Amino acid sequence: MEGLRRLEYRGYDSSGMALLDDVNALHRVRSLGKIQQLQDKVDQLNAPFTGRIGIAHTRWATHGIPSENNAHPHICNNQVAVVHNGIIENYQSLKQKQLTQGYRFTSETDTEVVAHEIHAELQQDNDLLQAVLRSLKVFDGAYALGVMDKSHPDMLVAARKGSPLVIGIGIGEHFIASDVSALLPVTQNFIFLEDGDVAKLTRDKVEIYSAATGELVERPVKQSSLNITSVELGEHRHYMHKEIFEQPQAVIDTLEGRITQDQVLVSSFGPKAEQIFKTVEQIHIIACGTSYHAGMVTKYWMEDIIGLPCQVEVASEFRYRNPVILDNTLFVMISQSGETADTLAALHQINHYRKVHDLDGITSLSICNVAESSLTRDADMTYLTHAGPEIGVASTKSFTTQLVVLALLLTSLGKVQKRLSKERESMIAGGLQKLPNLIRMALEHEEEIRDISQLFADKQHALFLGRGTMFPIALEGALKLKEISYIHAEAYPAGELKHGPLALIDETMPVIAIAPLDDLLEKLKSNLQEVKARGGQMIVFEDERSDISSETSFKVVKATTNVGRITAPITYNILLQLLCYHVALIKGTDVDQPRNLAKSVTVE
Template sequence: MCGIVGILGLGDVAPRLVDALKRLEYRGYDSAGVATLENGKLARRRAEGKLRNLEAALEKTPIGGTSGIGHTRWATHGGPSVMNAHPHLTGHVAVVHNGIIENYLALRDEIKAAGADILTETDTEVVAHLVNEQLASGLAPQEAVAAILPRLNGAFALAFLFDGAEDLMIGARKGSPLAIGHGDGELYFGSDAIALSPFTDRITYLEEGDWAVATRAGVTIYNESNEEVCRPESKSSVTSSLMDKGNYRHFMAKEMHEQPEVIGHTLSRYINPSARKAAIEGIDLVDFAGIQRIILSACGTGYLAALIGKYWFEKYARLPVEIDFASELRYREAPVSDKDFALFISQSGETADTLAALRYCKQEGARVGSIVNVPESTIARESDVFFQTMAGPEICVASTKAFTCQLAVLAALAVQAGRLRGVLNEEQEGALIDTLASVPGYAVQALKCESAIEPLAHKLSRATSALYLGRNTNFPLALEGALKLKELSYIHAEGYAAGELKHGPIALIDETMPVVVLAPYDGIFEKTVSNMQEVAARGGKIILITDQKGADASVDTEKDLIVLPDVPDFIAPIIYAIPVQLLAYHTAVFMGTDVDQPRNLAKSVTVE
């Protein structure tokens, strides 16, 4: 959430700042602004709403300057408004901030008592006042920032610009990511490599507690103890071309249709189809034969991927799995030991709750691993072993291709764990690897059901609530389907284990209630169909997602059908995720909601 960009450039930076901010829209925001040094003096433009409003403000009243900072804000302290939008400008300093200053009330009271005029409802404004106080006392900008950083509790990424300092920008991070980009005679700050991709592929990531003093000639980095440190420069694989929707109406549509390719890329890192074996780099760092349990933890859709992973690890590796939301695990003081392997899932690798839970488990002695889409991220760097998904940048806030790539990694890990623990023999491993290798082909076939889904989405758009039902690994998919519908269309939806229907949710069934049933023709198909018949008997409107055998076996029940290919049970949750995504997408498109940036949501949740 929120996005930061800063440029020490060679030409006018305001248009470049806005272009960079557009690449951070996927993180979620409700206001935006830029500040530059125009003739050595701080100038600022801000706007509520989308970046087009900021562009209009700049077109009406342009600002020049070769140094500047920009920000997309997702409201936390204080509602979305021009007044609360960043950058905040006080006296001789402008600042942009991602995160939350937890002790801002005490700091605000202090600076108000000293005579400061507080203009906004934000926690960030106090940072600007604190730095300005230090400048007024005679300290240089670098000394002023060094003086106030220890006073800030909470999570923050900060970028500062100063009156009269055309060749200076200062950044700091604690709990929120901040990257430095190196150009030819230029220097950049950004929340991630995506924002900086049009400018450079040479990136340095600040580590926890670091702060950096940048000029066009280079950057000096200090750690939390104010000691000068060296941080490695890496070459980013992110390119600005990946930010294009191509021929698709939305990024979500593009990302759903990329799934066969990116799942294939991901699996190629973890399985050897010709040898019919799992081949996972770094697996020797996890003693699967010796550990007593796996702890799986994540947030949002990543948590639902973990739920499916639990079924796989317990079935194919006979490993007990405990699973929890990261936001709960981090606070409930769960017993963790060196006999545990704690595995965390995050698309961005920066999710605040997930990172805190990882650090807790590591502190308690567990070996920690992560499944992450961004190898340079904090979670990846702090893991003992990390498994990269090859989804590429996911711009739509609602996760699609990252989710199915996470499932691909979990499936491969479960197979290798089963082999290492002696649960699977060589032939059984080979059969499962053959099945995993077939996923991209099945995904291509699943995408062909889109034409059948569109008219069903039109019907679903008239509902005010919906239920999703599934058994076994289709139960977490029912939760995922309900989550996607809520995120994108704002229709209330709930997912349930189909066997729980009679234990409460059946009271909701009437002729206005759509019920989406996920039921491939497997060993428990008849059980799920019996639940579906209970829905039909009460007038519920059924959408059945199944295969041809399932469609033929349920001819006596009135329903709408989405028919998928006959998929092996092992990989069914990966393939059945696709129609669930398409159904939510087309419902939202028909209703006219903002598919790529749903209201109130942020892509990367870097605060609690």
């Protein structure tokens, strides 16, 4: 149950648990809603709910609505129990086959075909491992599976393809989970399964096999640097609030050993980085959601500061079109979890294209927060953000540390290709070292921002405006507001107001503008006057040296941003995070676990 609570950020529309007791009777409890509702049902049982082997799951619905019948574990003939992350894409054809075999379905999920298939295979030789290995050959799609069977009360079988799965190594006990955080109370030692691995666990032994060949394979045991306290709330009301305030330290950790007082260390990208960076002629960034917005900021930096062409693309679009892929392109894949399905698929598509067309100049770099993720294993180079565990579904410190890493990438490319002077490199390095303190200063505006958030109590729509690098920051602000407060929010480049969005402005529409002290400030002021003339409620985040605050009809927050092209967007984003968090509190929504969303999007 404690493990489920630690995984609830991954899915929370239903949950369930199945245990084999001491006489090998299979018991299951499932519940709609969050883990506490499952706990309540267990507490109300007449008999003790105990066992020495069990599986449990918290669900983010894909096939089938959130309901108790659709909750995992799924059980076949009161014998085989299965939990599953991912999607079985050919489940409809498998279901039709199984219906003809006499199997009865009690859910709308794709997972139930897994339980039936394994049960059917068990009829051949009653060998659970072999039954799972044979079953896997008929499944198309992605899965992380945990399987137990009444006739094998001392064995748990796990399988991985496309969805993350780890094994926790204990003393006289072993565990499986989709994230190490679930197992930190019981172990610090983990085996990270790779795609195509099938594991057989008993109390005193772990064996790992290849699903393709059935042969034993070796996987190293690694010790996690995480601890229980790193994923606890502490004095904070929500994980999102905790993670917003962890950002100064997250930036310090991300910069450590990668930067000196006046220069960025190219070698921190790996031993071959300098050689690779010399040949790069263009950058192509691929990501989803918040990570995509980090890429959009980087496009401005790359082209403005070092003059290197840069494209940014949503991973789900890239993988389903026929992109023109040029030699000497550095593909940058950004993902907090490193398990984002569309980003991983895009990387695999790039690797295949490179092999087929023999383009040695194409390289890939993953920017990720999880060391043992699929993305880090499959990319040519990896750069970890060191943000630490991020439990809140709405990304905060991951976004900030991604931008820090992308700034280091920008500087390293400019340095290697001599597109960046030593003076400019020193300026960027100095700005990044000041960033943790700038973030702390931004966080000091929380009380002021809390007061402003009261304006949103009865609002259903909001508009975010920014120019230059502040446009993707406005997009990120709008995304955060949508995610955690359920207010419909859009973001536009401020210069686009006259091209349509101005029609939305009236006294019921809050407009949030980001106004740094830069060469676009005067243009932005004109845009804000257009909003004022239509009766819009203006909330402006401005540099402390700007003079927008002289406009008494505006709500203004003054920030110290150091003016720099690198530090300013990161600092303003902190202010927007605080605004969105406090608006969500006023709206009474579930800040850490917003409806319909999950932290790691491991399915399409």
